[in-house]
Amino acid sequence: xxxxxxxxxxxxxxxxxxxxxxxxxxxxxxxxxxxxxxxxxxxxxxxxxxxxxxxxxxxxxxxxxxxxxxxxxxxxxxxxxxxxxxxxxxxxxxxxxxxxxxxxxxxxxxxxxxxxxxxxxxxxxxxxxxxxxxxxxxxxxxxxxxxxxxxxxxxxxxxxxxxxxxxxxxxxxxxxxxxxxxxxxxxxxxxxxxxxxxxxxxxxxxxxxxxxxxxxxxxxxxxxxxxxxxxxxxxxxxxxxxxxxxxxxxxxxxxxxxxxxxxxxxxxxxxxxxxxxxxxxxxxxxxxxxxxxxxxxxxxxxxxxxxxxxxxxxxxxxxxxxxxxxxxxxxxx
Numbered sequence: 446x447x448x449x450x451x452x453x454x455x456x457x458x459x460x461x462x463x464x465x466x467x468x469x470x471x472x473x474x475x476x477x478x479x480x481x482x483x484x485x486x487x488x489x490x491x492x493x494x495x496x497x498x499x500x501x502x503x504x505x506x507x508x509x510x511x512x513x514x515x516x517x518x519x520x521x522x523x524x525x526x527x528x529x530x531x532x533x534x535x536x537x538x539x540x541x542x543x544x545x546x547x548x549x550x551x552x553x554x555x556x557x558x559x560x561x562x563x564x565x566x567x568x569x570x571x572x573x574x575x576x577x578x579x580x581x582x583x584x585x586x587x588x589x590x591x592x593x594x595x596x597x598x599x600x601x602x603x604x605x606x607x608x609x610x611x612x613x614x615x616x617x618x619x620x621x622x623x624x625x626x627x628x629x630x631x632x633x634x635x636x637x638x639x640x641x642x643x644x645x646x647x648x649x650x651x652x653x654x655x656x657x658x659x660x661x662x663x664x665x666x667x668x669x670x671x672x673x674x675x676x677x678x679x680x681x682x683x684x685x686x687x688x689x690x691x692x693x694x695x696x697x698x699x700x701x702x703x704x705x706x707x708x709x710x711x712x713x714x715x716x717x718x719x720x721x722x723x724x725x726x727x728x729x730x731x732x733x734x735x736x737x738x739x740x741x742x743x744x745x746x747x748x749x750x751x752x753x754x755x756x757x758x759x760x761x762x763x764x765x766x767x768x769x770x771x772x773x774x775x776x777x778x
Contacts, residue, residue, distance in 0.1 A: 453742065453773045454480035454754035456510060456660055459489050467501040473767055474505040477774035482510030482540065482754060492525045499533035508538030510624050510658065511606035514563060515544065515555040519570040520590045527575060527597035535598055540624045541567065542606030545686050561611050568603055568619045575601050604658065608692040610640045617644020622656030627689055629728040630748035632696045633659055638749040659750035663731040664761035665738050665769040673726045675759040677718055698725050732758065735769045742773060
């Protein structure tokens, strides 16, 4: 067992069926998982999905993990998350990220030039709106909006998706938590926690109570190598994105990046995928027997992740994984 209750959560986004995803969220709630997060990809709208999850559950915390700030104005985000929070009885978390240049320009028709500045302005405006205060005016975002005849929960939590030291410091300074993806336990320990701590100190706040949400690809399976191979193929887009590449290089996987680039340059996707090392996958994931998967989750918790959150691995039975690892939740402790 993990040492003491840990807020183990899960990432559950919608595949083919929203109804099936809602059933999985109900399973996670029944098994004692603390939170469920929804990614914002080229599919259903994440905040609307959270509303569906709110209708299907009673206890579990519900968050976007994460929604790009350029997909909505700060006003739209404040109104939407406040509504979902009311629907869920105060269980919503607004997780915000900047996404990537290709997505921001190609999907939303916006520019991505100063992500840390934009995130700072966006969070400050959303926070002020939710608290019923006059929103500050920034360089990128401007609004005079205030709720009329309606008051959201003023302490509705805002989490920031972060990879780089600067964004991690901002998350510590302004956020109630940080959301991580592809950040292995070593990176959590050596980069995330120290940089978040600097941000908290800048704001005169303690680290205690700040939530470090780390996505953990997890699968309880008797074919771990097959599971890792399937995951390896799914990681191709991330190895092509500058923000993730910089983080992976800081994590000590520059050889993986170099091998991936050589394969792509030769137009050999198999070689590119093969360059993603076993060391990288074994460090990142919680895959294998129940005991091995539990040990993978423990590594994150011991590194400083206050909310390790299980994510599904392609081709594996994620429902079974949730069942097998439900003993890690406080409800089962």
